Amino acid sequence: MKKHNYFNGIKSFALTALVIFLSACSGDDNIDDSSETPKPDPEPEVEVPVPESFDGPTYADDYSSMASWANRSKWNLANVHDPTVVKHGDYYYMYQTDASYGNAHDGHGHFHGRRSKDLVNWEYMGASMPNQPSWIKEELNTIRASYNLAPIENLQIGYWAPVVRKVGNVYRMYYSIVVDNFIGNGLPNSAANFDNTWTERAFIGMMETTDPSVNSSWEDKGMVVCSVSDKGNDWSRSSYTNDWNGYFKYNAIDPSYVITPEGEHWMFYGSWHSGIAAIQINESTGKPLNTFDYKDEATWGTHIYTRTSGSRWQGSEGPEVIYNENTGYYYLFLAYDGLDVPYNTRVCRSENVTGPYKGIDGMNVTNGGDVYPIVTHPYKFNNHSGWVGFAHNAMFQNEETGDWFYSSQARLPENTGGNMYSNAIMMGHVREVSWTSDGWPVVSPERFANVPQTEITEENIVGTWEQITMNYEYRVMQTSKTIIFSKDGTLGGEVSGSWELNKQTNTIYINGDECKLFNAWDWEAAPRKLTIAYSGLTTDGKPIWAKKK
Template sequence: MTLRRTLTAVAAATFLALLPNTAQAAVSYPDPRPITGQQIIHDPTVIKLKSGGYVAYSTGGIIGARLSKDGKQWDDEGNAFAEPPSWWYEYNNTGDPWAPDISYRAGKYWLYYAVSSWGTNHSAIGVATSDSGLPGTWTDHGKVFSSETTDSWNAIDPGIIKADGKLWMAFGSYWTGIRMVELNPATGKAIEGATVDHLATRPDLPYAVEGPYIVKHGRYYYLFASYDACCAGVNSTYKIKVGRATNVEGPYVDSTGKSMLEGGGDLLLEGHGRYVGTGGQSVFQDKGQDWLAYHYYDAEDEGTPKLGLNKLVWNKNGWPNVA
């Protein structure tokens, strides 16, 4: 019986590895890694610090900060900034930033974030830098890129990637979906007059796709995005989809070849059990392992948003799955 069970398990694992991403997701969704300490978070971005340990920044407060020595125990460390930069108040009356993205480049940490108000695309993305990446050490450098009500895109939810010697920022929420613009590597800001590429949308109003994050794996660029509705506790319908392209500017397609500009995208992770509305995702590396960071709404804790961490594994066809 032991040998039979072992062979059955091996066969099942092989079967799952060969399935398209959407089919694997339909079989089961893994729970997030167990963590302790301060679990409350929204739109997390995580990085392994050069000095050791991890930092996570998030929507909430003046960019909420969490620190961890081992990726399991997380402690509240206040906010990235001591007080909001004055220009934030152009976009909301509380100086409340959203959806940060942290990266390391050119010997320093870069923190991108959005400022806006609910239900409008009068929005802007800003950037700050730090030598250590720790909360309280950030110097703000102002606006990177903005949108107005006359634009067909929404300048929130930044995601930074370096590709082919150039620096790019994916962004977008509703308002025709996901866009991308080239940045000046020296300033970290959008190149004046740069083309605004279109990466993903949906055929149905209100084009509910946002929170883009692009990573390179093998010869492909992978676009992760959150679909449907966030921010409604246990009524949230957020889910994470993914497509890929051989060029960072697209076109991005799913495992069936359907373009993400036509509503395509493989389902990577959605709510299951107590873990409702999985989304607001980013990806980080730790010792060569890719990790998916996201928030979920805890159905066993009145819909409180919490940090989800899962390993990303790549199947034989080059598609990511959560483990």
């Protein structure tokens, strides 16, 4: 569970109870306790075409032995949470929520960054915000005074989920600040301090720089929006654990940002509570185009999404909005469910920036409805522990090639390698994205490794694969089945039917389901190696992931 107002406490649990512990724990990231299902001998396989040599990534997924601050130069994509990615010069820059295994980042600033030229090897850069901005306390206590509430001197602050976009010649980082003190007594959020009120509001602020390669160059520009409530001064909460009818309508966290083809600028915000809102931004200032007033609902933006109509306990968050000029759609990506294990990514789309957004079934989800397709879900290939907590994504594009990429954190499952804290090991994933013929994104089953691109032929596909059809199951990892591709176009093993390849579009059809092919790096193999993979969707929006063994 996370991100509503009480969510400030739940998130604290997720990022302290799951993250604050000893950072040096033993573990093995290549674990498979299952025995392989007996299968018939396949036809002779054709080797995947490979270059004479390729040095793919070898870094361990279980980084607990090097998670301390002293080892930060070795982290690569270790300790990534809620990433956002932007390109500047030769480098991609990634920023994130303040979170790390063992709280290694504590005391070293906020909104930590790293950079990479190839999206595989990442250099840790440190904090873009050295200290808490002074405006947060000033804004909060000004608002509290308008409700005749005493000021809070000692704020309990969380630094979450930034988004970075290039706007003209500057880079803007919209960031989330949560205040985890109770509204009533102003004390830090805990069961012992509970006074039958909700915790305080969150804020979205903004920083700018012309050169993200210099961490100290980020200049804070103050508040953009804050959490808003349509309940006036009724911030009472009947129970610390059983009352989910949140005080705030929109939670000012998890910003996303898009510039329309017409040149309009829009920021999206909100999580749990009543859903997601879009507010138009002044290009010059980076602040709302029209005056924002926390007491005037007409200024809060346009409501674009709700998972459950009438509920303030949505189980959805982390909006990421992009525009794909090739399809003509705006895409709204969402993180569903709790971040520890069940986290999964969904996507819907619209021809207009403010909606209505619709899923693959054509359903308008503005006022309620589960979104399909699923983009990512907890899963496990053989010879590895698998990944859970796999969502809250960034989408970014290589503007030179037009290629799209998906990035998010994923977590090791609980008790991986006997480590009781392994679920707090958060590895950053970067994956290639392809688009189906009807304009839906599918994500590579394997993380990006910058492997050489080679033509994939029928001969390469013949042989034995692992395939996962990802049904939505809360807290349940989806596991693979053996599928055998025969030369005659039939399927065997644990999946029957037929297959067909379209080399011109790099597409394989599995019993009629369209799947896009990828040259891939087999991260689960020991040693890791080159392979091929495919990713597609069933007609009702369930991912189909597979890799050749």
